[in-house]
Amino acid sequence: MIVDKETKYDRQLRLWASTGQSNLENSHICLINATTTGCEILKNLVLPGIGEFTIIDDRKVLPIDLSGNFFLKQDDIGRNIATAVKENLIEMNYEVKGNDIIKSIESILDNDGFWDTFNVVIVSDHLSQIDQLKEILWNKKIPLLIVHTIGFYGSLQLISNEITVIETHQSSKLYDLRIDTPWPELQEFVDSFEFDKLNDIEHAHIPSIVIHIKALNNWKLNHDNHLPKSRDERLLFKKDYISALSRNIHLEGNFIESVESFHRALRVTQIPSNLQELFNDDQISDENINLSTPIFWIYIKALRNFIELNNGLLPLPGALPDMESDTESYVALKSIYREKALKDQELFYDQVIKVLKSAGRYEDEISKDSIATFCKNAQSLYVSHGSKKSFTPDQIQQLTSVTSTPDSLLEIYFAIWAYDKYLQEFKVIPSINDIETVKQVLASSLNISEKLSPTFVMVLSEILNHNTHSYHNLSSFMGGIVSQEVLKLTTAQYIPLDNVFVFDGIHSKSDKWSVN
Amino acid sequence: MTFREELASIKPLLESIGPYNEFPEEYNSKDAIEALLTSKVLVIGAGGLGCEILKNLALTGFKDIHVIDMDTIDISNLNRQFLFRTGDVGKSKAQVAAKFVEERIGDKQLKITPYFGKIQDKDLEYYKQFSVVICGLDSVEARRWINATLVSISESNDIIPMIDGGTEGLRGQSRVILPTISSCYECSLDLISPRTTYPVCTIANTPRLPEHCIEWASVIKWGQVFPNQKFDADNPEDVEWMYTAALSRANEFNIEGVTKSLTLGVVKNIIPAIASTNAVIAASCCNEAFKLITNSNPILDNYMTYSGDDSIFTFTFELAKKNTCSVCGVTGISIIAQNWWTLETFIEEISEKKDIQVKQPSLTTSSNYLYLRNPPHLEEITRPNLNKKLSNLINPGEEIIVTDPNLPMSLKLIVSFEGPELEPI
Numbered sequence: 001m002i003v004d005k006e007t008k009y010d011r012q013l014r015l016w017a018s019t020g021q022s023n024l025e026n027s028h029i030c031l032i033n034a035t036t037t038g039c040e041i042l043k044n045l046v047l048p049g050i051g052e053f054t055i056i057d058d059r060k061v062l063p064i065d066l067s068g069n070f071f072l073k074q075d076d077i078g079r080n081i082a083t084a085v086k087e088n089l090i091e092m093n094y095e096v097k098g099n100d101i102i103k104s105i106e107s108i109l110d111n112d113g114f115w116d117t118f119n120v121v122i123v124s125d126h127l128s129q130i131d132q133l134k135e136i137l138w139n140k141k142i143p144l145l146i147v148h149t150i151g152f153y154g155s156l157q158l159i160s161n162e163i164t165v166i167e168t169h170q171s172s173k174l175y176d177l178r179i180d181t182p183w184p185e186l187q188e189f190v191d192s193f194e195f196d197k198l199n200d201i202e203h204a205h206i207p208s209i210v211i212h213i214k215a216l217n218n219w220k221l222n223h224d225n226h227l228p229k230s231r232d233e234r235l236l237f238k239k240d241y242i243s244a245l246s247r248n249i250h251l252e253g254n255f256i257e258s259v260e261s262f263h264r265a266l267r268v269t270q271i272p273s274n275l276q277e278l279f280n281d282d283q284i285s286d287e288n289i290n291l292s293t294p295i296f297w298i299y300i301k302a303l304r305n306f307i308e309l310n311n312g313l314l315p316l317p318g319a320l321p322d323m324e325s326d327t328e329s330y331v332a333l334k335s336i337y338r339e340k341a342l343k344d345q346e347l348f349y350d351q352v353i354k355v356l357k358s359a360g361r362y363e364d365e366i367s368k369d370s371i372a373t374f375c376k377n378a379q380s381l382y383v384s385h386g387s388k389k390s391f392t393p394d395q396i397q398q399l400t401s402v403t404s405t406p407d408s409l410l411e412i413y414f415a416i417w418a419y420d421k422y423l424q425e426f427k428v429i430p431s432i433n434d435i436e437t438v439k440q441v442l443a444s445s446l447n448i449s450e451k452l453s454p455t456f457v458m459v460l461s462e463i464l465n466h467n468t469h470s471y472h473n474l475s476s477f478m479g480g481i482v483s484q485e486v487l488k489l490t491t492a493q494y495i496p497l498d499n500v501f502v503f504d505g506i507h508s509k510s511d512k513w514s515v516n
Numbered sequence: 517m518t519f520r521e522e523l524a525s526i527k528p529l530l531e532s533i534g535p536y537n538e539f540p541e542e543y544n545s546k547d548a549i550e551a552l553l554t555s556k557v558l559v560i561g562a563g564g565l566g567c568e569i570l571k572n573l574a575l576t577g578f579k580d581i582h583v584i585d586m587d588t589i590d591i592s593n594l595n596r597q598f599l600f601r602t603g604d605v606g607k608s609k610a611q612v613a614a615k616f617v618e619e620r621i622g623d624k625q626l627k628i629t630p631y632f633g634k635i636q637d638k639d640l641e642y643y644k645q646f647s648v649v650i651c652g653l654d655s656v657e658a659r660r661w662i663n664a665t666l667v668s669i670s671e672s673n674d675i676i677p678m679i680d681g682g683t684e685g686l687r688g689q690s691r692v693i694l695p696t697i698s699s700c701y702e703c704s705l706d707l708i709s710p711r712t713t714y715p716v717c718t719i720a721n722t723p724r725l726p727e728h729c730i731e732w733a734s735v736i737k738w739g740q741v742f743p744n745q746k747f748d749a750d751n752p753e754d755v756e757w758m759y760t761a762a763l764s765r766a767n768e769f770n771i772e773g774v775t776k777s778l779t780l781g782v783v784k785n786i787i788p789a790i791a792s793t794n795a796v797i798a799a800s801c802c803n804e805a806f807k808l809i810t811n812s813n814p815i816l817d818n819y820m821t822y823s824g825d826d827s828i829f830t831f832t833f834e835l836a837k838k839n840t841c842s843v844c845g846v847t848g849i850s851i852i853a854q855n856w857w858t859l860e861t862f863i864e865e866i867s868e869k870k871d872i873q874v875k876q877p878s879l880t881t882s883s884n885y886l887y888l889r890n891p892p893h894l895e896e897i898t899r900p901n902l903n904k905k906l907s908n909l910i911n912p913g914e915e916i917i918v919t920d921p922n923l924p925m926s927l928k929l930i931v932s933f934e935g936p937e938l939e940p941i
Contacts, residue, residue, distance in 0.1 A: 003591055003602055006777075010592045014781065014788040015685055036525070044791040047595055068525030070571050074622045092598050151529060152803070152813060169825060205722070322725050327769045330724040432532060462534045470525040472575035473803035476568065480795030484686065484824045487792060494686065495826045503830075505803050506536050508690075508816040510830040 005049075005095075012048050019373070020167075020491035021049070025095075027119040027490040028052040032105060032133075034059070034081045036470035037149045038124035039071040039089065040479025045486060046089050046096045053089075054099040054118070056108065057082040068470035105129050109136070118142055120486050125149075125469055126423050134159060138388050143489055147482050148416045151466030152505035154478040155416050157390065158485060158497050164296040165382040166374055167493040173380040176317050179212045179265045180227065185336050190214060195245060203247055207325040207333055208258040212265035215241040215258075227266060238262050254324035261323075271307065271314060272379055279304045289359045295366065298359075299374050302351035306344075309351075315344035315375035345375050384498045387515045390417065395515075399442075400450035409502040409511035411459040418442040419463055432464040462506070474505055522623065523549070526577050529812055538814050548810040552577035553625075555647040555809050559583040560635060560662060562609040564789050565652025565681050567599045568798030570617050573650075574626055576806050582646070584631045584638070585610040590750075596791040608632035635662055636924075643676070644669055648805050651680045652798060654787070656708060656873070657922050663693065663701035664843045664925040670695035679804050681797040685788040686824040688797040691835070692804050692816045695844065699818065699835045702843035706870040711785060726766055726773035730782040733761035749784045758783055796822060840871075848915055848928030853906055854935040859886060860902040866918070872927060874920040881910055881917070907933050 006013065013021060027050055031038045034057040042053055061076045061084055069085075076084035082100035090098040101108070108114055109129055115121070121137055122145045123130060130146065137144045143160035182190065190213045193206055219228060219241050228237040238259050246255035258265075282288060284301040306315065318341025320334050349371050353363050391414070398410055422430045422438050430438050438460065439452060452460075481501065488494045501512045530548045533540050557578055559569050562585035573581050587609050589600045599616040600609070610630035618628050631638075635658060643649070643665055653659050659680065666676050678693040680701065693700050718724070719732045738747050738758070748754045759779040766774040780786060800820060807813045819835045840849045849871060853862055863879070866872050879886040886909060887901055888894040901909060910916065910931060918927040 003594075007591045008594050010595075010777070010780075011786070011789040012595055013777070014786065015790065040795065043598060044795055047598055047791045049595075063521045064524045067522055068575050070575060070620060073620065092601075093594075151534075325724060326722050327724055327771070330722075331770045334724075458535045462536060465532045465534045466529045468525050468528040471529055472525060473572055473799045473806060476572055476795050477799035477803065480792045480797075480799060481824075481828060483795070484790075484792035484828075487790070494824075497827050501828050506534075506807075506813045507832070508800060508804070508820050508830075509832045510828065512828055 009049060016167075016487075016491045016493045019369075020493050023491050024487070025049055025051045028054070028117055029486060029490070030054045030056065030115075030118045030121045032056045032121070032123045032127060033125050034085045035124040035475070036069040036472060037147055037475040037478050037482075038122065039069055039085050040476045041122060041124070041147070041482045041486070042085075042089050043071070043092070044479060044483030046093050046098075048487065049093060049095055050486075050490065052097040052099070053086075054101060055082040055086055056101045056103065056105060058102050058104050068468075068472045068475065070472075105133070109133065112136075115140060115142060120145065120489055122147065122482065122486070126420055128424060134388050145482055145485060147478050148420065148469075149471065149474040149478050150416055150419060150463050150469055151471060152474060153412050153416060153463060154474050154481070154503040154505070155413050156478065156482055156485070156497065156501045158386070158499045158501075159388050160384075160386045160489075160499075161388070163382075163384045163386065163489070163496055163498075164294070165488075165492060165495060166296070166299075166377050168377065168380045168382045168495050169493060170380045170495075175264070175319055175321055176269070176314070176379060177209060177264060177267070177320075178269050178313075178316065179209065179216060179267070181269050181313070182213055183340055185340065187213070189333065189336055200247065202326075204252045204254055205324065205326040205329065206254055207329050208254055208261060208264075208323045209320075209333060210329075211242065211245060211255065211258040212262075215245060216265050227268065234262070234266065237266070257324050269313060271312070274383070275303075275314075275379070275381065278381070278383060286358070289355065291359060291361060293359060295370075298352060298355050298361075302348060302355045303378060305351045305354070306348050309347065310344070314378045315348050316341045317376040317379070318342075319376070341375065345372055348375055382495050384496075384514075386499050389515050391515055396446050396448065399446075399452055399456050400448060401453055404453055404455040407509065407511065409504055409509070410513075411453070411456045412463075412504055413500065413502050414442070414456065415459045415463045418460065419467075421445055429467055429469075430464055431467055432461065435460060435464055438464065474503075477503060477505065523577055525575070526552075526806075530810055534813060536813055537811075539811060543811055548812060549577070551647075551809050551811075552806075553579050556580045556582065556645055557805065557809075558643070558646040558649045559652065560649060560658070561585055561652035561654070562599075562613040562630075563587065563593065563652060563654065564596045564791075564794040565683065565798045565801075566609070567597045567613055568794050569650050569652050569681075569802055570599070570613055570628065572799060572802035573805070574617050574621050574628070576802065578805075578809075579623075579625050580627055581614075582629045582631065583610045583614055584633065584635055585613075586632070586634045596789055596794055598791065640665065640669060644673060646676055648677050648679065648808060650801050650805055651678065652794075652801070653680075653682075656705075659701050660705070661922070661924055663695075664923065666693075667695040667700055667702075667843050668925065677808055679801045679808075681801040683789060683793045683797050686790070686793055687822060688793050689819065689821045690797050690800040690804070690816070691819040692808070693818070699837040700841065700844045703838040703841045703845075704835055705873065708870070710870070723765065723769055723771060726762070726771055726775075726778055727782055729765040729769070729771055729774055730758070730762040730779050732765050733758050734783050737761050737765075747783070749780070755780060755783070793822075793824065796824075842871075842927040843925055848930040851929050851931050853931050853933050855905070855907050855933050855937050856935065856939045857906050858903055859906050859909060862906045863887070863902075866929065872918070872929075874918060874927070875922060877918045877920050879916055879918055881914055884909070886910070886916065906931070 034055050059081045061079050061081045063077055066072045071085045071088040080102045082102055086098040086100045109132055120143050124147050138161050141161055146157045148155045190210050193210050219237055228234045242258050243249045246252045249255055278300050283297045318337045320337050399414055418438050422441050485496055488496045498514045503510045531545045533543050537543055559566055562583050588606055589604045589609055591605055599613045604612045610632050614628035614630035666678050670676055675695055681690045682688055714728055714731050719728050723729050759776050762779055763774045804816050807815050817834050820830055820832045822830050839845050840847055867874050876889055878888045885898050887898045912932050916929045
């Protein structure tokens with residue numbers, strides 16, 4: 001049977017389209033430790049068709065490994081664990097390439113070029129060389145995800161010194177209609193509607209954008225060009241400037257819609273503040289633009305230049321929401337928005353070429369499609385500057401604080417950290433009998449002299465009582481979470497975690513924060 | 517593999533009592549393990565969530581698992597329903613999934629019993645045998661049915677908890693329903709966002725979006741061209757016809773954007789789905805089932821939402837029981853009717869209401885038949901009532917009982933009247 005890829009991947013293409021899929025298919029990820037959680041992560045990446053994965057683990061399969069792990073069979077006992085799980089994973093989707101490396105991390109760590117092949121590296125469970133690996137990947141700008149599942153608890157730390165996303169899919173920022181600053185073609189279209197001369201049917205089909213622009217112009221004429229601001233002014237605007245244009249506000253659907261969506265008319269067209277910050281980034285100063293500047297930052301520099309040439313406005317995205325209207329007016333309006341968007345894209349393209357050439361680079365690095373995508377998303381770009389720190393001094397203080405913050409899961413994160421630290425020192429898994437030693441390990445590594453908070457001790461006791469790393473429900477939960485973050489990083493769509501996530505499977509709650 | 521090794525991944529959870537255990541005096545690790553090994557669990561749905569749920573249960577000590585699904589395997593399932601392969605396309609999801617998990621785990625004690633059919637095929641006695649029911653469904657109707665069934669069993673027997681999961685793209689939710697004790701599925705019916713619909717006049721006269729053209733082809737044109745044939749979204753020829761019809765409509769009106777993928781999306785009401793989200797939600801559901809059966813830790817009270825499109829966010833809250841719930845509430849749903857409404861208008865109005873949602877309702881009062889769809893001779897007798905004013909058929913404050921073939925329970929409506937006697941112009 002021939003399987004059509006578009007049909008097989010239909011349900012995910014509706015989330016990230018063919019561009020996201022192609023990014024995913026060109027990605028190579030690395031998993032260190034073939035744990036239950038690690039296998040669950042890979043399962044969710046093999047199914048949607050990630051390009052390639054590599055598992056590093058030098059252990060052999062023991063009977064005990066089968067408990068909780070779906071990707072090990074009876075026959076696998078005694079085999080290399082990386083080879084066994086690779087085969088059992090790849091069998092779900094032969095379009096994915098899988099590799100196994102039966103070596104210790106120690107023997108690979110210093111092979112500098114080795115890590116360059118990966119888009120993302122995942123460490124599941126304990127790794128003695130985690131600090132060295134963090135440094136190596138940080139300097140190479142390769143995202144590192146560290147995941148732990150112990151008992152009913154799970155944690156994820158996403159370490160990356162820079163993440164940039166163009167297609168963030170923020171539905172709240174979908175439309176940029178420029179009702180307060182119509183360009184000449186749009187104004188001309190609005191002026192072509194002489195409300196008084198229309199018959200009742202035509203009048204009831206004037207698109208709400210036309211109504212909004214008319215109403216706002218009228219308001220500005222009477223108010224020194226100021227927009228309605230206070231609550232009273234907004235009410236007045238709705239009543240005397242929108243409703244008043246209607247022949248019957250109870251019957252004309254387009255006017256009813258215009259009143260309901262009046263906030264669109266009052267939206268001020270401006271540059272988002274996070275974009276202003278990006279324009280000041282060091283990476284786009286003239287001396288720093290060079291052969292290795294990522295294309296995202298080339299775009300940002302070009303965008304800054306574009307705005308200077310375009311009266312301080314971003315490129316128009318060009319999307320138009322549906323609204324009550326006859327077909328002809330709507331189609332005409334839509335094409336006015338599209339034409340303007342295309343014109344802006346042309347101008348932006350020229351700016352990109354200039355920046356590229358200034359760095360001795362060529363236009364074949366970019367495509368018209370990627371320019372269009374960038375322009376459509378210019379107002380919802382996402383950039384995060386991560387951290388490789390595990391926690392802050394303030395957070396350490398929380399462990400001895402008498403007042404615990406409700407709903408904070410910081411204690412769980414530290415309990416997992418302390419557990420891992422114990423494992424690092426004693427090379428065995430701690431149990432509830434070791435609670436005093438675990439506390440000492442924590443106190444000495446973090447220089448804590450005060451008494452640990454009752455909440456923290458309770459969490460620590462929970463984790464030491466229930467010290468399994470492969471309780472399948474938690475492994476599968478965190479496997480879902482981690483794979484989703486990898487999908488966001490590899491497709492370069494949606495907004496990833498910044499940068500710590502904790503799940504409490506006892507109370508079914510989660511928490512997240514950024515270590516800065 | 518020995519028994520000890522097989523349960524190694526969960527034994528630490530059960531052998532010692534953690535500080536959050538709610539009943540430390542009563543808790544006993546032997547009982548907990550025994551409960552896991554002997555409890556019968558029913559999984560409804562063997563799709564995206566169902567595959568995950570079956571795997572999770574089998575790997576956390578459950579031995580007697582039943583699964584129901586009426587669907588067969590489709591190519592578009594393979595991006596997430598990891599128990600199915602290309603060669604399985606067309607076979608029963610429940611049967612293939614059960615066999616795969618049994619074979620993979622290779623444990624003679626593990627029994628997964630599939631049923632290839634509808635949940636409505638089974639009677640109350642069947643459902644009474646389970647300790648917990650976990651649902652991974654994509655239909656509101658099926659959830660309403662199983663919810664009402666479990667509430668009615670729980671009213672006179674032991675409570676059968678229902679754990680319900682759902683996903684859409686990068687979002688989802690999981691919840692625990694203790695029938696008669698906590699809020700049930702019906703209590704939250706008005707939380708479900710309705711399927712996008714477009715006004716008929718827009719579709720017929722002023723199309724603007726590609727979706728309008730597709731709806732025109734499916735709602736209007738298909739019926740004109742094939743009056744006696746039902747559209748089959750799984751038949752490529754039907755879909756091709758629909759796409760061509762929608763495209764020519766779009767060209768006529770200069771509307772861009774009709775594609776085959778969009779056409780399929782609209783006519784099949786396709787919801788995006790990936791393995792990751794299903795894994796998160798199914799794991800949450802099974803974690804609750806594990807805690808519930810073993811008493812090792814408290815269970816979710818009672819609703820958790822999840823979204824992963826903008827960072828990772830969950831929200832856990834207690835959804836309140838509704839007094840007017842038709843399934844577990846004590847009073848009926850209050851409806852204010854206009855004095856001029858005919859019975860037919862009344863039926864149209866209530867069918868659309870979010871907390872009612874019926875497709876083929878029959879209405880009676882304690883003393884009269886208002887309108888019955890079946891049997892045919894009663895339909896004929898009650899049909900003239902449709903054109904009569906409701907205010908002439910019942911007394912204010914009188915209770916109307918609504919039944920629908922898709923619902924195992926009846927809905928109680930308490931009607932009061934207001935407004936003019938004649939329809940306003």
